[in-house]
Amino acid sequence: MFENEERERSAVSVVGLGQMGARLAQAFLAAGHRTTVWNRTPAKAEALAARGAARADTLAGAIAASPLVVVCLPDYGVVTDLLAGADLRGRVLVNLTSGTPQEARRMAGGIGAGYLDGAAMSGTRLVGRPEALFVFSGDPDVFATHRPVLRSLGQAVHLGADPGLAAVYDTALFGLAWGALAGFHHAVALTGAEGVAPEEFAAVATGHMPFVTSLMTEHARQVAKGEYPDDDGTVEVHAAAMEHLVHTSAALGVRTDVPELVKALLDRAAAAGHGADGIASVVEAIGNATARV
Ligand SMILES: NC(=O)c1ccc[n+]([C@@H]2O[C@H](COP(=O)([O-])OP(=O)(O)OC[C@H]3O[C@@H](n4cnc5c(N)ncnc54)[C@H](OP(=O)(O)O)[C@@H]3O)[C@@H](O)[C@H]2O)c1
Structure with missing residues (x-):
């Protein structure tokens, strides 16, 4: 019963x-x-x-x-x-x-x-x-x-x-997945140009992801506080590294639009006064452009 x-x-x-x-x-x-x-x-x-x-x-x-x-x-x-x-x-x-x-x-x-x-x-x-x-x-x-x-x-x-939250997360998580995948696809093309098999690269990249997710947790804390310590490098240092990725890609015949997009974000954050701040400050150059930058 x-x-x-x-x-x-x-x-x-x-x-x-x-x-x-x-x-x-x-x-x-x-x-x-x-x-x-x-x-x-x-x-x-x-x-x-x-x-x-x-x-x-x-x-x-x-x-x-x-x-x-x-x-x-x-x-x-x-x-x-x-x-x-x-x-x-x-x-x-x-x-x-x-x-x-x-x-x-x-x-x-x-x-x-x-x-x-x-x-x-x-x-x-x-x-x-x-x-x-x-x-x-x-x-x-x-x-x-x-x-x-x-x-x-x-x-x-x-x-x-709030019933609207699922739809907000739906689009946000879709964008997150594509941001990560666009980086992955670019990296596969880059390493592929040097003869690395996609599966071999994917195995190493997968092992690197816990570092990336740990940054998400830490950066969320920083964004919530509005404080951006430079422990993971400054916006300026990362902009220079991204420039290097653009050049390396171009030298190997790989298109540069993905790293250029990230470089543009870093440059915008630097222009808004965050050059010496930690990289999570890029959020301010995206979401709160009118309110806080
Ligand atoms: N597929 C995915 O991977 C995926 C992933 C995440 C979210 N979603 C979301 O899930 C939802 C459904 O996607 P889906 O991929 O399952 O779509 P789908 O394969 O195209 O199926 C659509 C369904 O809606 C029915 N339908 C369409 N118009 C109708 C109407 N006027 N009256 C009654 N039934 C109607 C269809 O019935 P008939 O069989 O009679 O045509 C079918 O059962 C979408 O909002 C999509 O964004 C899908």
């Missing part, structure tokens, strides 16, 4: 079975949750039904089947149109559709149900594994109630009560 109740409580419906939605449903099923699925094109539910998902014939059926309803559709316009008129009373909607903070806040205010906004940060391949990062924002009590189900997707991180 208790087991049945528990299974009902942790039942989940997934609406939208595209590339991401199908993986979400698979992860819920793999974690043992009773999973109901609905998709506009019904054929996409077949493979999931074969794995044990219940197929709802209608959207209303999917919503009625579970206390937790996860939607994953192309954009908020589609979500709004699809859910117009749906009876969501007593349900919690988790929206894993990409959008803006404003869209998330608007939806949270108008949905007439419990609401968590969320973002899938690690593509589709890792969904269901602990390395997959999912960020959520909205009512902390609602998150705490449904965390046992949501953590089937991967690492489920609650960012705060």
Whole structure:
């Protein structure tokens, strides 16, 4: 009896079975949750039904089947149109559709149900594994109630009560990943020009990443204080090193736009008076350009 109740409580419906939605449903099923699925094109539910998902014939059926309803559709316009008129009373909607903070806040205010906004940060391949990062924002009590189900997707991180936060982090983390990847791709081209195999370089680079993440932690502390000690070198020293990277790249026939972008940031920070400060002061030349630089 208790087991049945528990299974009902942790039942989940997934609406939208595209590339991401199908993986979400698979992860819920793999974690043992009773999973109901609905998709506009019904054929996409077949493979999931074969794995044990219940197929709802209608959207209303999917919503009625579970206390937790996860939607994953192309954009908020589609979500709004699809859910117009749906009876969501007593349900919690988790929206894993990409959008803006404003869209998330608007939806949270108008949905007439419990609401968590969320973002899938690690593509589709890792969904269901602990390395997959999912960020959520909205009512902390609602998150705490449904965390046992949501953590089937991967690492489920609650960012705060403001429903717009997941969308903010979504774009910020995307930019962070690309900043790191652009540096990596440039480095692969540079070392490749000297005959280093990409896999060999990647192995050494991966071992270097804990140093980089330790700098993120330390720099966050410095930015929060607005104090930039030069323990990791000054802006001027790093600008000179970046100039060296630009020249080395050019000499090897490798394009210089990636290091030039970083050099421009360092130069801007120096021009704003941070030349003798630590490199975290570059933040001031980006985010608070009008307020503090
Ligand atoms: N794929 C990724 O790697 C990834 C990673 C992070 C975030 N996301 C986000 O996840 C969301 C979904 O992406 P996806 O890659 O799964 O997209 P997708 O593969 O293109 O799937 C889109 C889904 O939305 C449904 N849909 C589209 N228009 C609809 C409408 N008017 N009414 C009802 N259903 C409709 C489609 O149904 P049909 O089957 O009937 O067309 C399909 O199930 C997006 O916001 C995306 O940014 C995706």
